[in-house]
Amino acid sequence: MAPNTAPPALWPAPHASGAVDATVHVPGSKSVTNRALVLAALASEPGWLRRPLRSRDTLLMAGALRAMGVEIEETVSSSSSAAGGPDGTGEAWRVLPTGLRGPATVDVGNAGTVMRFLPPVAALADGPIRFDGDPRSYERPLHGVIDALRVLGARIDDDGRGALPLTVHGGGALDGGPVSIDASSSSQFVSALLLSGPRFNQGVEVRHTGATLPSMPHIRMTVDMLRAVGAQVDTPESGGEPNVWRVTPGALLGRDLTIEPDLSNAQPFLAAALVTGGKVVVPDWPQRTTQPGDRLREIFTEMGGFCELTDYGLVFTGSGAIHGIDVDLGDVGELTPGVAAVAALADSPSTLRGVAHLRLHETDRLAALTKEINELGGDVTETADGLHIRPRPLHGGTFHTYEDHRMATAGAILGLAVEGVLIENVATTAKTLPDFPELWTGMLGQ
Incomplete structure (x- = not known):
């Protein structure tokens, strides 16, 4: 202090x-709002988020995507509160995926979804994207995402910390392919790679090697939302190998989504x-x-x-x-x-x-x-x-x-x-x- x-x-x-x-x-749900923002930013056409959560974590996510070149337009109906009503009125965000580019600096605050979901997105940008945040964010595990992205072809400078602050040197594309990670400390490591996977040249195959995997419902949320925007995802639940998720490369659709x-x-x-x-x-x-x-x-x-x-x-x-x-x-x-x-x-x-x-x-x-x-x-x-x-x-x-x-x-x-x-x-x-x-x-x- x-x-x-x-x-x-x-x-x-x-x-x-x-x-x-x-x-x-x-x-609205923070988890759904922030996943929806990432997917809309990676889509091939504009999309809408209705009744999004407006909180520190979601505003950090929106601000980070804007810093990387994504346009997010906010509208509020005068007939309802910003939280929205049962008729679907209220706040809405229109996301225009206008291309990812650097140089840019991203403030992750202390938001796990921002610090973990966006480095894979930054690897697809043209130019360097620097990530920084609150002091506590430096202590939170990020090695699962950093190490995996390097295997998949990304160049990242983190001075060997496996944590923030760091810079992702985006090359406009990423090879992708198979990668093994230990996501025992956070299921967000898996979700982070899956969300951007459709945009990788070879898609992505994520194999979890750890003894435990917390917060499986959050991975199921990621998979469901990917499928809703047109991605092909194979999971252990759909007959795939245990602890392996595969995302096929392909374009993502713009959606009109009301946040739960x-x-x-x-x-x-x-x-x-x-x-x-x-x-x-x-x-x-x-x-x-x-x-x-x-x-x-x-x-x-x-x-x-x-x-x-x-x-x-x-x-x-x-x-x-x-x-x-x-x-x-x-x-x-x-x-x-x-x-x-x-x-x-x-x-x-x-x-x-x-x-x-x-x-x-x-x-x-x-x-x-x-x-x-x-x-x-x-x-x-x-x-x-x-x-x-x-x-x-x-x-x-x-x-x-x-x-x-x-x-x-x-x-x-x-x-x-x-x-x-x-x-x-x-x-x-x-x-x-x-x-x-x-x-x-x-x-x-x-």
């Missing part, structure tokens, strides 16, 4: 005086229904989706809630009781902070497994959750691949966020049941969930 920089303000997490009863319009609500960002609001024994409705919850957040229906039902998926959206109701859970979150690691917060308020212990990779996220989420919940009186211990949580009476205090949006929303969940929780730097939620404090107090009718 700079000497003259004031510490982030402390936000008093609202305490629930009774059962919540609210309808919450959750903004971000189901992972619905977590704190559903948790509020569980914690207070109330009811929360999330409109436009998709009947079918590859978003990992859809697993919340199963997890929170097991922890004591009831859910009904209707044509309007998801209706989630708390029973007034919160039960502990023993669950493998390896495919849905981003849900861990919110599940941990609910588990700390449960009537029995919980064990969260399969999430060792969270130590490499925006912060070391396992260490951060342990420290912050315990400082409020909790009893959380780290395991080799997760957390063990024994509920204890909690008290107020400062809940630090480590510039991690999901830590901030976890603290808000605790604050519903525990008076006097002060969240440091709640503004970090703008990374994926803009206007979270307003949405939260609106849900509570405060």
